[in-house]
Amino acid sequence: MAAIEKRSRGDWQELDRKHYLHPFTNHKELHVQRARIITRADGVYIYDADGHKMLDGMSGLWCVNAGYGRQELIDAATRQMQELPYYNSFFQCAHPPAIELASIIREVSPAQFNRVFFAGSGSESNDTIVRMVRTYWDLMGQPERHTIISRNNAYHGSTVAAASLSGMKAMHKQSGLPIPGIVHVDQPYWFGSDQSLTPDEFGLVAARSIETKILELGPEKVAAFIGEPIQGAGGVVVPPDSYWPEVQRICDKYGILLISDEVITGFGRLGKWFGADHFKTRPDFMTFAKGVSSGYLPLGGVMVSDRVADVLIDKGGEFYHGYTYSGHPVACAVAIANIKLIQRDKLVERIRDDIGPYLQKKWATLMDHPLVGDTRMVGLMGAFEIVKTKDPLERFDEKQGVGPMCRDNLIASGLCLRAVGDTIICAPPFVLSHSEADELIETTWKALDLTQKALAE
Numbered sequence: 001m002a003a004i005e006k007r008s009r010g011d012w013q014e015l016d017r018k019h020y021l022h023p024f025t026n027h028k029e030l031h032v033q034r035a036r037i038i039t040r041a042d043g044v045y046i047y048d049a050d051g052h053k054m055l056d057g058m059s060g061l062w063c064v065n066a067g068y069g070r071q072e073l074i075d076a077a078t079r080q081m082q083e084l085p086y087y088n089s090f091f092q093c094a095h096p097p098a099i100e101l102a103s104i105i106r107e108v109s110p111a112q113f114n115r116v117f118f119a120g121s122g123s124e125s126n127d128t129i130v131r132m133v134r135t136y137w138d139l140m141g142q143p144e145r146h147t148i149i150s151r152n153n154a155y156h157g158s159t160v161a162a163a164s165l166s167g168m169k170a171m172h173k174q175s176g177l178p179i180p181g182i183v184h185v186d187q188p189y190w191f192g193s194d195q196s197l198t199p200d201e202f203g204l205v206a207a208r209s210i211e212t213k214i215l216e217l218g219p220e221k222v223a224a225f226i227g228e229p230i231q232g233a234g235g236v237v238v239p240p241d242s243y244w245p246e247v248q249r250i251c252d253k254y255g256i257l258l259i260s261d262e263v264i265t266g267f268g269r270l271g272k273w274f275g276a277d278h279f280k281t282r283p284d285f286m287t288f289a290k291g292v293s294s295g296y297l298p299l300g301g302v303m304v305s306d307r308v309a310d311v312l313i314d315k316g317g318e319f320y321h322g323y324t325y326s327g328h329p330v331a332c333a334v335a336i337a338n339i340k341l342i343q344r345d346k347l348v349e350r351i352r353d354d355i356g357p358y359l360q361k362k363w364a365t366l367m368d369h370p371l372v373g374d375t376r377m378v379g380l381m382g383a384f385e386i387v388k389t390k391d392p393l394e395r396f397d398e399k400q401g402v403g404p405m406c407r408d409n410l411i412a413s414g415l416c417l418r419a420v421g422d423t424i425i426c427a428p429p430f431v432l433s434h435s436e437a438d439e440l441i442e443t444t445w446k447a448l449d450l451t452q453k454a455l456a457e
C-alpha cells in the first residue's frame with residue numbers, strides 16, 4: 001500500500017499553498033506560480049507530478065551523491081528500523097550504528113581526525129562547532145578568544161549561529177544577525193572582482209583580509225576561521241590556487257583554529273574524500289552532512305581533531321550540548337551503507353579519473369556560447385557565469401533576472417540546475433554516466449540558446 005495517497009498536480013499545489021511553509025521561499029510569488037511537485041526519482045532523474053522527466057544536475061540539494069533508488073540504502077534503513085529504530089547516545093548510552101559510522105568516517109578522514117560528534121544537519125553541526133570552539137579556548141585558559149571569522153557570501157546554514165556564520169546580508173537583515181563574536185571578511189571570488197589582479201594575486205589579497213581582520217580584532221581574541229573549501233550556495237566560488245595555502249599560513253601563524261565546512265565538498269564531490277584533501281589544508285574541525293547519507297536520511301556531524309578533542313575530553317568535564325537525533329541509528333545505518341557503496345564502486349576515484357575530467361572538459365566548451373563569460377568545475381561541482389558581453393566584460397543588471405530565466409529554460413528542457421543570480425551552478429550525482437553527461441551539456445546549450453533568443457526579442 002502506498003504510504004501517501006495519489007492526488008493530481010493541481011490538488012497537491014492547492015494543499016501546498018494552503019498549509020506548507022517552504023524553506024527559502026517567497027510565498028507570495030509561490031502562490032501565484034505554484035510549486036513544482038516532484039513525485040519520484042530513479043538514478044540521476046527526477047519526475048514531477050505531470051511525469052515530466054528531468055536530469056537532476058543538483059543531486060537534490062547537493063546531497064543525493066549515490067543517485068536515487070539505491071536498494072542497499074533502502075535495505076539498510078529497513079533492517080535498522082526493524083532492529084532498533086531509535087535510541088539515544090545521551091547518559092552513557094551508545095548503539096552499534098553510531099559507533100560503527102564514527103569509526104568508518106575516521107578511516108576516510110585526514111589523519112588528525114579520530115573523533116566524530118553527530119547532529120541532524122549541517123546547520124546543527126556548525127552550531128556545535130561554535131560551542132566547541134569557544135569551550136576549547138575557555139579550557140585553554142584564553143576565554144577572550146571567542147570571535148570566529150567567516151566570509152561574505154558564505155553559507156553555513158540557517159540556525160541562529162549557522163546563519164550568523166553565513167555571510168548573506170539578506171539573511172542577517174531579517175533577524176538581527178550575526179550574533180556577537182562572528183565577523184566577516186572578503187570571499188575569494190575573482191570573477192566577481194574588477195579583475196585588475198591575476199587570480200593568484202587576488203587569492204592572496206582575499207586571504208590577507210583575514211590577517212587584517214585578526215590584527216584589527218587582536219589575535220588574542222580570535223578563536224577560529226571557517227570556510228567552505230569551495231563556496232557552494234554562494235555560486236560555486238572556486239578560490240584561486242594561492243588562497244588556501246595562505247589561509248593555512250595565517251591560521252598557523254596566529255594559532256587560530258581552522259574549520260573546513262565540508263557539507264557539500266565532503267565524501268567525494270571534488271574527487272577526494274574531503275575538500276581539505278583537495279586543497280591540502282589541515283583543519284581542526286570538519287563539518288559534514290548531505291553526502292554522508294546521500295540525503296536518504298537527515299544526518300550531519302563534526303569531525304573533531306585530536307588537538308581539540310583531547311582538550312575537551314581531558315579537561316572539559318561534561319559538554320552540555322546534544323540533539324535527540326545525534327547519531328540516529330537509522331540515519332547512521334544508511335550512512336554506513338552509503339560510504340561502503342562509495343568505496344565499493346570507487347565513486348571518489350571515478351570523479352577524480354573518469355566522470356570528473358569528462359564532464360569538466362565538456363563544461364568548459366560552454367565558453368563558446370555568446371552568453372557564457374566564465375566556466376569552472378572541480379570534481380563534480382561547477383558553475384558558469386552568464387554575461388551580456390565578453391569583451392569588454394559586461395554583466396546583466398541582476399534585476400533583469402537572466403539567471404533565473406535561463407534556469408527556467410533548463411528545467412523546461414529537462415535539466416535541473418540552480419541559478420545564483422546570473423551564475424548557474426551544477427553538482428550532479430557521482431553515478432552520472434558519460435551519456436548522461438553528454439545530455440547535461442546538450443540540454444544546457446539548448447537552454448542557453450532559448451535564453452539568448454528570448455533576450456533578443
Ligand code: PXG
Nearest residue numbers: 121122123155156157228232233261263289
Ligand atoms: N554548510 C554548507 C557549506 C552548506 O552548503 C549547510 C552548512 C547547512 O546544512 P543544512 O543541512 O542545515 O541545510 C549547507 C547547506 C543552495 C542550498 O541553495 C545549499 C544548502 C542548503 C540549502 C540550499 O545551494 N547548503
